[in-house]
Amino acid sequence: MASTTTEAAGHAADAAASAPGMPQLDFSNWGNQIFWLLVTLVVIYFVLSRIALPRIANVLAERQGTITNDIAAAEELKAKAADAEDAYNKALADARAEAQRIVAEAKAEIQADLDAATAKADAEIAAKAAESEKAIAEIRAGALESIKEVATDTATEIVTAMGGKADDKAVAGAITTRMKG
Amino acid sequence: MASEAHGAEQGGLVFHPMDQFIIKPLFGGDHIGLFTVTNATLWMALAVLGIIAMMVLGTRSRAIIPSRSQSVAELAYGFIYKMVEDVAGKDAVKFFPYIMTLFMFIVFANFLGLIPTSFTPTSHFAVTVVLAMLVFVTVTIVGFVKNGMGFLGLFWVSSAPLALRPILAIIELISYFVRPVSHSIRLAGNVMAGHAVIKVFAGFAAIAVVSPVSVVAITAMYGLEVLVSFIQAYVFTILTCVYLKDALHPSH
Amino acid sequence: MEGQLAHIGAGLAAIGSGAAAIGVGNVAGNYLAGALRNPSAAASQTATLFIGIAFAEALGIFSFLVALLLMFAV
Structure with a gap:
């Protein structure tokens, strides 16, 4: 408490000597501060509104423009690339179709040749088979x-040898019957 | 500064946390007239120079691909522009240079005031009251010019029950006139409080035993003050935008 | 004696700073809770957060001011 009182006393003396306790509440210098503050604000306002802010706004607008242009150019290049790809794909498809057509043609030609040869061979084989069959029938x-x-x-001989009289008609009939059976 | 001298005189632990806010004439003499160049003048002028260095010299190359200093200026521009547009609306953009002026002045004054042994203009009520009154007067004039008597609808809360409306109107009216008070005292009070607290901790550093703690505390408070310096400038600006929105669109 | 009473009053006024601290903590805490529930809406509400903190803090600053007035101006 003692130190507080001395402090308060010293403070009071100090305050009496110069400014009151809170310099903020010393109204004698408010006019001075307000004057210089207004000067400062006016200077800052003019510097900002006349020079700095329009300049920055310009730079930002210019940058926006540049970015937009660049994006447009990039879009254009992209479209070009897409076109080129389309053309390439079309050429590829054409070539493929042509190749397919050629392959199909060749296949058809070969098939036709093959069919003709097969038919000829079949006919020849049929003819040969018929001839052979005829020969076989003759032989048979x-x-x-x-x-x-x-x-x-043989039957006549056997019948004769066994002491009988061979009847030609009966023999022939028996043989025909046997041969059928 | 002065507090050490006082301490030495009285041989005790004596704090004079408010001495750092004393306004002194720079070029001798005791009397402070209207045009006397004081330490407040000096630091306001330094704030102006800082703003010119950042916003004018930094952007002098006008480069499409910005340099470091230019991108800082563009960042500040974009920050405040977006705030004005988002909070106060598109039609408030014509007040953008004015709000930018307030923000840049407060932010530079606050940050320059953090330099040891410097002086902080924004810690004085004379400065912040003028700043807040400028906003208050502007907002009131703009409100009446834009909306005529319709601006008084700000105080007549049409969404409330009819019986409550007169009471609410009185409350709204009071809160409207308290705005410049809280607007100015918030800024000056925050800045002053931070500086005074740092000074008090600095006073404790005179005792050898606690001086390490005191130094650590000063460092921590200094970090907090850096944050507060920016946030108070931000808050002052955004409240200006909020008040401006009330003036432009007074419907509740 | 009167000066000492003023000092006591200043100390009492400083309690208001603690009350303001509770208020600021309340604002920030509720903001954080909301932001964690809906992180996508958090960014758009930072301005509101700072306005709320500023309003809560202004009242603490008032009490600080009262303390200063009692200390130095009475």
Whole structure:
């Protein structure tokens, strides 16, 4: 408490000597401060509104313009690239279609040749088969005839040898029956 | 500064946290007339020079791809422009240079005041009251010019029950006239409080045992003050925008 | 004696700073809670946050001012 009182006393003395406790409440210098503040504000206002702010606004607008232009140019280039790609794809598709067409043509030609050759070969084979069949039939007929003769002879001989009288008609009939069965 | 001298005189732990706000004539003499050049004048002038250096010299190259100093200026421009547009509306953009002036002055005065042994103009009520009254008068004039008597609709809360409206009108009226008071005292009070607290901690540094704690505390307070310097400038500006919005669109 | 009473009054007025601190904390805390629930809306409300903090803090500054007046001007 003692120190507080001395402080208060010293403070009071100090305050009496110069300014009151709070310099902010010393109204004798308010006029001075307000005057210089207004000067300062007017100077700042003119510097900003006449020079700095229009300049910055210009720079920002210019930058915006540049960016817009650059974006437009980029869009254009992109469109060009897309066109080029389209053309390339179209050429590729054309070439592919042409190749397909050629392949199909060649295939059809080969198929036709093949068909013709096959038909010719088939005909030849059919002819040869018919000829062979005919020959076989002839041979078979000949063979049957021979068998009949041999069988008749053999049967007549056997019947004779066994002491009978060979009846030609009966023998022939028996053989025909046997050969059928 | 002065407090050490006082301490030495009286041989005790004596704080004079308010001595840093004393206005002294720069070129001798005791009398402070209307045009006397004082330390307040000096630091306001330095704020002007700082603003010119940042906003004019920094942007002199007008480059499309900005240099560092230019992008700082553009950042400040974009920050305040967006605030005016977002808070006060598109038609408030014509007040942008005025609001920019307030913001730049306060921010530079606050930051220059953080330099040790410097003087902070925004810690004086004379300065902040003028700033706040400028805003108050501007807003009131703009409100009446734009809306005529319709500006009084600001005090007549049409969404409230009819019986409550006269009471609310009185409250609104009082709060409207308290605006410049709180607007100015908030800024000066914050700046003054921070500087005074730093000074008090500096007074404790005279005791050897607590001086390390005191130094750490000063450092921490200084960091807080850097933040407060910016936030108070921001708050002052954004409240100006809010009041301006009330004047332009008084419907509640 | 009167000066000492003024000092006591200044100390009492400084309690208001603590009350303002509660107010500021309330504003910031509620903002944070809201921002965590809906982070996409947080950025658009920073201006409101600062206005709210400024209003809460102004009252604390008033009490600080009263303390200063009692200390130095009475």
